[in-house]
Amino acid sequence: MESARSRLDGEATGLSVRLLGSLTISRNGVPVALPASRKLRALLAYLALAPHAVGRSRLCELLWDVPNDPRGELRWCLSKLRGALDAPDRRRVETQGDMVALDLSDCLVDALEVARAAAQGIDTLDTERLRTLAELFAGDFLDGLELDRSPHFNSWLVAQRRRFHSYHAAVLEHLAANPPADTPDVSAHLDKWVELAPFDTRAHLALLSNLAERGAIGAAEEHLASAARLFQSEELDFGPVQIAWRAMREQRSGILLPAPPTCLSAVSQLVAAPGDADPVEPSQASLAVMPFVEETGTRGGLADGFTHDIITRLAKLRDFFVIARGSVFALAEKNIAPEDAGRRLNVDYVATGTVRSPPGRLIVSVELIEVRTARIVWAETFERRPDDIFGVLDDIGNSIVSSISAEIETVERNRAMLKAPNSLNAWEAYHRGLWHMYRFTQAENERARHFFDMAVQLDPTFARAYAGLSFTHWQNAFQRWGDRDRESGLAFESAGHSLLVDDHNPAAHWAMGRALWLRGEQDGSLLELERAVDLSPNFALGHYALSFVHSQSGDPQAAIGSSDHSRHLSPFDPLLFGMLGARAMAHVRLGQFEEAAEWALKAAARPNAHAIILAIAAHCLALAGRLDEARGFAAAIRKTLPNYGVDDFIGTFRFEPDAVALFRQGARRIGLG
Known part of the structure; x- marks a missing residue:
């Protein structure tokens, strides 16, 4: 990716658009004159940040309050933009049919530079790139630009200003922790960080630490008193900062404080959650779901109820700490931006969204933001016809909850992989275990077991770590990587610990249900798995496990339904091959061999599909009469398992006699009998 610095260096010989501060355009270092029209500037900014072409009707709705001729005014604005942006050999204002777009791919657009860096991860950038980004912030996004009677645009503008404020704060935080070697004084960065995030306890402690390190104790005490009054005016608890400051003073009285980067790393150990938030468990990821709003900016009714439902569903997953409804709604009542609320609540992630109800449609947009880096981890827009409003909201809520859970797990898993193994806490060790577990090989499964075991030793009350440990023993038994009876017993024992803890x-309950299946206790297995999805209807793995058990000796129609639901909840799940494979086996039991073959092929196409999934594909294809394809899978299996046969396949599962006979019939057709 081309750096912002290289683009800035080349600005004198090209086109640049500045949106952070007052909007300006310059070509070859010379300002380009624009008409006085505010709508023209608003149109330029909106199109510059739009990820794709925008319809003319949307632009008219956004910028004009039903004037006499909105499309005529839009055409006038576009013609003026062409004059400012286009060159004889390059058209940048692109119109095709009803769609409008800007091509600024080879220009410096300061806001886009910052947005690209945030998408890459501000915490991954080197010091020079951070410093260059900080120089781009000349003021608020579209500073001084407001439109009368354009509520849709003003709502978008407020959201963008919040977004770039958060990016700026994140850049300054990381610059303060990693000052440039040639300009080690980070005072200006810290002052600006506190200004942008006045209720971020980390910002205040970083500034206090820097002042103390420079011996400016008096200035630090003055700042402490001023900040305390500010927090008090908002009924926020400043006590944790005062306690941390006293600890730093005591440390300084004996030993000189370390340099600012080390101080900043210690801040996270010293700052507790603000008093109006629920206490956050420090070893666990935390999330705040801010109240969704109507596009007009109002709250209440449908949006509030939807938010409450999402918070409840996420809490039931028990994947991470979820801030209670009262805290987030109290902050929203004060019109505090979601990113600022996330910092006040001292959480790792914040989710926010909007609800629109144009005629005949329901549109819900949602974003998941990593608070410290201001990075948008996940964003999606759901559009449905509101034929059954409650059913539609339930469906959208399912997708949002499952996606948030999956995205946070992915971020935490990847972060844990970048840390030294001996520095992991229980939460990180658990996610390191997940990373290895989802590789589905014997060696990786053993590494996963090691990290899950580390997690439960570090935190004996960590239920999900015990469930992960149970999963590794289950895999050893299922894949025959170890003694099946012994590994089944260990899977059952670990699942029991998980239940005792929570x-x-x-x-x-998912872990216990799977362990009971290994022991041949199908009725008990189904009871535990049903309990898992009763506790959390959004628990995709619970629905998958129900499909897995029913596909062999239960209700095959129920297996198909549970498989479909698990995939709807988690369409990119690492266990997607199993969800697809379970459906394939259910179709075999229903005598639907062609359907079974198609689902089995989808399962085998997954990149982490193991030999048992390939065996499902081989047998299903054979039953469907697709013998050449089936023999290809049989040959692929025998490359790694030379003696693999139908008895191995049957012995892996717990099929009813009719299903056993069918699979043996298929095996004989392709030489696996």
């Missing part, structure tokens, strides 16, 4: 955790 009987309301769906993962604990």
